Amino acid sequence: MMEKTFQNFTALQQCWENLNRRQPLIHCITNYVTVNDVANVLLACNASPIMSAEPREVEEIVALSQGLLINVGILTTETIPAMFLAGKKANALGVPVVMDPVGAGATRLRTDTTTELLEQVRFAVIRGNISEIKALAVGGSSTRGVDAALEDAVTSNNLPTVCSSARAFARRCNAVIVITGAIDLVSDAQQTIVLRNGHPMMSRITGSGCQLTALITALIASNPGQALLATATAVATMGIAGELAFTKNQQLGGGNSSYRNHLIDAICNFTPEMLAERGKITILD
Amino acid sequence: MMEKTFQNFTALQQCWENLNRRQPLIHCITNYVTVNDVANVLLACNASPIMSAEPREVEEIVALSQGLLINVGILTTETIPAMFLAGKKANALGVPVVMDPVGAGATRLRTDTTTELLEQVRFAVIRGNISEIKALAVGGSSTRGVDAALEDAVTSNNLPTVCSSARAFARRCNAVIVITGAIDLVSDAQQTIVLRNGHPMMSRITGSGCQLTALITALIASNPGQALLATATAVATMGIAGELAFTKNQQLGGGNSSYRNHLIDAICNFTPEMLAERGKITILD
Amino acid sequence: MMEKTFQNFTALQQCWENLNRRQPLIHCITNYVTVNDVANVLLACNASPIMSAEPREVEEIVALSQGLLINVGILTTETIPAMFLAGKKANALGVPVVMDPVGAGATRLRTDTTTELLEQVRFAVIRGNISEIKALAVGGSSTRGVDAALEDAVTSNNLPTVCSSARAFARRCNAVIVITGAIDLVSDAQQTIVLRNGHPMMSRITGSGCQLTALITALIASNPGQALLATATAVATMGIAGELAFTKNQQLGGGNSSYRNHLIDAICNFTPEMLAERGKITILD
Numbered sequence: 001m002m003e004k005t006f007q008n009f010t011a012l013q014q015c016w017e018n019l020n021r022r023q024p025l026i027h028c029i030t031n032y033v034t035v036n037d038v039a040n041v042l043l044a045c046n047a048s049p050i051m052s053a054e055p056r057e058v059e060e061i062v063a064l065s066q067g068l069l070i071n072v073g074i075l076t077t078e079t080i081p082a083m084f085l086a087g088k089k090a091n092a093l094g095v096p097v098v099m100d101p102v103g104a105g106a107t108r109l110r111t112d113t114t115t116e117l118l119e120q121v122r123f124a125v126i127r128g129n130i131s132e133i134k135a136l137a138v139g140g141s142s143t144r145g146v147d148a149a150l151e152d153a154v155t156s157n158n159l160p161t162v163c164s165s166a167r168a169f170a171r172r173c174n175a176v177i178v179i180t181g182a183i184d185l186v187s188d189a190q191q192t193i194v195l196r197n198g199h200p201m202m203s204r205i206t207g208s209g210c211q212l213t214a215l216i217t218a219l220i221a222s223n224p225g226q227a228l229l230a231t232a233t234a235v236a237t238m239g240i241a242g243e244l245a246f247t248k249n250q251q252l253g254g255g256n257s258s259y260r261n262h263l264i265d266a267i268c269n270f271t272p273e274m275l276a277e278r279g280k281i282t283i284l285d
Numbered sequence: 286m287m288e289k290t291f292q293n294f295t296a297l298q299q300c301w302e303n304l305n306r307r308q309p310l311i312h313c314i315t316n317y318v319t320v321n322d323v324a325n326v327l328l329a330c331n332a333s334p335i336m337s338a339e340p341r342e343v344e345e346i347v348a349l350s351q352g353l354l355i356n357v358g359i360l361t362t363e364t365i366p367a368m369f370l371a372g373k374k375a376n377a378l379g380v381p382v383v384m385d386p387v388g389a390g391a392t393r394l395r396t397d398t399t400t401e402l403l404e405q406v407r408f409a410v411i412r413g414n415i416s417e418i419k420a421l422a423v424g425g426s427s428t429r430g431v432d433a434a435l436e437d438a439v440t441s442n443n444l445p446t447v448c449s450s451a452r453a454f455a456r457r458c459n460a461v462i463v464i465t466g467a468i469d470l471v472s473d474a475q476q477t478i479v480l481r482n483g484h485p486m487m488s489r490i491t492g493s494g495c496q497l498t499a500l501i502t503a504l505i506a507s508n509p510g511q512a513l514l515a516t517a518t519a520v521a522t523m524g525i526a527g528e529l530a531f532t533k534n535q536q537l538g539g540g541n542s543s544y545r546n547h548l549i550d551a552i553c554n555f556t557p558e559m560l561a562e563r564g565k566i567t568i569l570d
Numbered sequence: 571m572m573e574k575t576f577q578n579f580t581a582l583q584q585c586w587e588n589l590n591r592r593q594p595l596i597h598c599i600t601n602y603v604t605v606n607d608v609a610n611v612l613l614a615c616n617a618s619p620i621m622s623a624e625p626r627e628v629e630e631i632v633a634l635s636q637g638l639l640i641n642v643g644i645l646t647t648e649t650i651p652a653m654f655l656a657g658k659k660a661n662a663l664g665v666p667v668v669m670d671p672v673g674a675g676a677t678r679l680r681t682d683t684t685t686e687l688l689e690q691v692r693f694a695v696i697r698g699n700i701s702e703i704k705a706l707a708v709g710g711s712s713t714r715g716v717d718a719a720l721e722d723a724v725t726s727n728n729l730p731t732v733c734s735s736a737r738a739f740a741r742r743c744n745a746v747i748v749i750t751g752a753i754d755l756v757s758d759a760q761q762t763i764v765l766r767n768g769h770p771m772m773s774r775i776t777g778s779g780c781q782l783t784a785l786i787t788a789l790i791a792s793n794p795g796q797a798l799l800a801t802a803t804a805v806a807t808m809g810i811a812g813e814l815a816f817t818k819n820q821q822l823g824g825g826n827s828s829y830r831n832h833l834i835d836a837i838c839n840f841t842p843e844m845l846a847e848r849g850k851i852t853i854l855d
Contacts, residue, residue: 025430027430031621032317032602032605033605033606033609033621034606034609035317035318036318036319036321036322036491036492037606039318039491040490040491040545043488043489043490043491043541044489044540044541048430048432049491050388050391050430050431051316051318051359052359052392053359054359054360054361054394056394057392057394057395060391060392060393060394061391061392061430064391065430073621074621074624075624075627076624076648077648078361103620106630106631106634107622107627107631108627108630109624109626109627109630110627145595145597145618145634145635147618204613204838205610205613206606206609206610206613206619207606207609248538253818253839254831254835255614255835255836255839256610256613256834256835256838257610257614257830257831257832257834257835257838258831258832258835260610260831261539261542261543261546261831262542262543263542264540264541265540265541265542265543266540267540268489268540268541268542269540312715317602320602320603321603321606321776321777324603324776324777325775325776325827325830328774328775328776328826329774329825329826329827333715333717334776335673335676335715336601336603336643337644337677338644339644339646341679342645342677342678342679345676345678345679346676346677346715349715350715363646363647533823545827546830546831547827547828548827549825549826549827550824550825550826550828552825553774553825553826553827554823
């Protein structure tokens with residue numbers, strides 16, 4: 001594998017412009033911890049959110065929507081069947097489905113539910129931290145709840161190994177796999193895009209991962225047939241927004257709560273040109 | 286129908302002062318997407334929120350409260366019976382009930398539940414966007430989830446027609462009907478107050494509608510026998526707050542997340558005098 | 571009882587430093603109204619939150635955690651059994667458990683659930699407003715929902731009486747009892763720490779109490795065997811943060827929504843030295 005400079009910023013910019021123009025309706029089955037932020041991120045990027053995890057109506061809502069987000073952050077006896085119903089309906093209708101396997105590996109219920117979802121629903125994209133993706137791909141277990149275990153961090157040293165695993169998992173699921181952390185990876189079966197934007201403050205707020213998965217869903221919904229690039233656009237946008245938010249937060253002497261606002265604000269004020277200006281992106285194939 | 290300048294700002298101001306003095310306890314059965322904002326808006330206007338959608342306790346909570354808000358944004362097997370129990374108890378005790386039919390028309394479950402609520406519970410006020418109110422009044426269906434369908438927008442051209450429909454629906458329900466959008470209408474069976482405050486940014490955050498319905502509940506609870514004027518006070522306040530928040534947000538270079546804070550802040554810092562100073566209000570009868 | 575100046579600021583400072591170093595994982599069973607704020611407060615103080623109220627997984631999550639927060643703000647047929655399962659498992663494993671009896675006294679369900687929790691689970695700390703603690707200790711009932719009834723307020727006059735009651739209740743539960751309001755009390759069976767920091771704006775946002783209980787859990791989890799001092803550290807921190815947030819909010823012309831951000835920001839930017847510099851603390855024994 002060789003790491004090369006990424007040059008196709010025009011394609012990423014086009015993905016963003018498609019999102020702005022199409023303003024997709026995104027059906028979110030998501031957790032109540034970060035649901036308000038998820039809704040506001042979708043509105044920030046000109047998408048439109050609709051939340052429902054009620055088995056009796058999710059199929060109708062999927063049928064209105066251009067994308068489906070399944071975030072397993074809160075699992076209950078009602079939300080689990082809703083995820084399967086909505087996911088299968090979306091597959092039947094050709095609506096792309098994105099999964100955020102929050103806490104996979106932390107409990108048997110989360111690992112089992114996400115594994116079974118993988119068997120029964122075809123996902124366009126799966127985004128998690130390295131511990132969550134490991135739990136799904138090789139059945140590992142996490143020791144740090146919904147955060148990545150320290151021993152799992154992606155570094156320059158293990159990057160080629162992690163890329164190979166991501167690629168193999170992408171091939172197996174026929175999905176784009178996103179592993180986020182200090183270094184972010186976006187991989188399909190053939191190639192891996194590596195992104196080095198972002199800021200450590202992003203892990204001092206709840207929900208930056210949930211927000212990113214929502215942004216991915218909006219971009220995927222607006223760019224059919226462009227899963228890898230649309231996903232990379234979302235990851236680059238969130239990373240750049242994280243940097244811009246940090247600068248603003250420092251100027252104003254804020255803490256993590258203000259940072260949360262600045263992060264969503266940065267997505268609201270994002271322009272596609274920023275991708276080429278600030279993106280730190282390479283490609284491995 | 287003739288559109289005339291609204292002149293009774295003293296009455297609106299009085300409604301606000303009654304709210305400040307009475308500080309009503311408002312029982313909210315509401316969705317988990319915007320519940321935190323709903324609580325903070327109620328605290329912003331000196332009301333006090335209590336949230337419960339648990340069938341075993343809602344009747345006791347209604348009995349402590351001066352107003353009941355039923356927002357159907359999230360329907361589950363527990364929250365639906367809670368809405369009926371609380372609504373009926375409120376009717377029995379003379380506690381005013383306000384409904385926000387979020388997503389009525391988008392799914393059968395939402396249309397059926399709101400229709401059945403209308404049959405079994407007497408509402409003081411019902412507030413929705415034009416698509417939601419149409420779904421309730423004439424059984425239409427929405428194609429845009431929880432947002433109004435574009436083809437439904439209230440404009441200067443169709444204003445008299447929409448007013449007639451709102452008035453007929455108000456008569457049928459014996460309730461004040463509020464239709465919000467670029468132009469807001471507040472109608473009882475006799476007359477319609479038309480409000481032209483507000484800002485497009487309000488639709489770039491989740492929950493400005495939910496917040497308004499909460500504010501209406503607080504004003505209704507504080508002004509018995511004044512449903513039309515108390516509701517118009519709430520709608521004018523929210524519209525003016527939306528404008529003030531936009532000015533502040535521009536000064537600070539914020540996006541939609543900061544705008545959300547500025548909106549609630551503007552209600553917290555609202556003074557009744559602003560109603561006359563900034564209200565763009567007419568009346569049709 | 572004699573009120574004396576509190577002098578052991580070094581111990582409080584040590585408690586904060588232990589929290590910064592240990593960065594505990596805190597399992598939260600909490601309400602959906604303020605859950606996002608609770609998560610962000612835990613991240614602000616370098617702890618790590620994990621939310622789950624699902625009976626099938628809470629025992630596994632407790633086993634990963636260093637502290638368990640049980641906040642009864644929203645009770646459902648799923649969350650109530652989750653509280654008992656998680657609480658008993660935590661007791662078996664030696665993980666400290668903290669209770670926030672939101673609305674105890676307001677409904678029979680809340681009073682019964684919290685009373686039964688007290689019988690079946692050993693709590694390290696219980697924090698509520700005076701009406702909630704009274705409901706638990708002597709079976710009183712509240713007339714103001716989740717807020718303290720006015721007639722219950724702790725004042726200089728009734729302070730010794732309230733302290734005696736708190737101490738008796740602390741002895742009975744073998745727990746540290748925290749009563750918050752304009753004056754805050756932290757009591758074990760022997761002595762009571764009295765804290766006079768804070769600001770009235772804290773009651774104009776939803777969740778400042780929930781946030782404090784989360785902060786207490788993080789401090790307790792990081793300071794085994796130091797329940798009284800660790801709890802007092804959390805209460806002092808929240809009070810001082812409330813004052814700093816008010817100053818910042820005034821400078822920026824904010825309302826209650828901005829205040830909410832400044833409050834969490836102040837915890838994020840808190841330094842242990844502020845405890846001695848700003849703490850208004852006395853001790854009664």
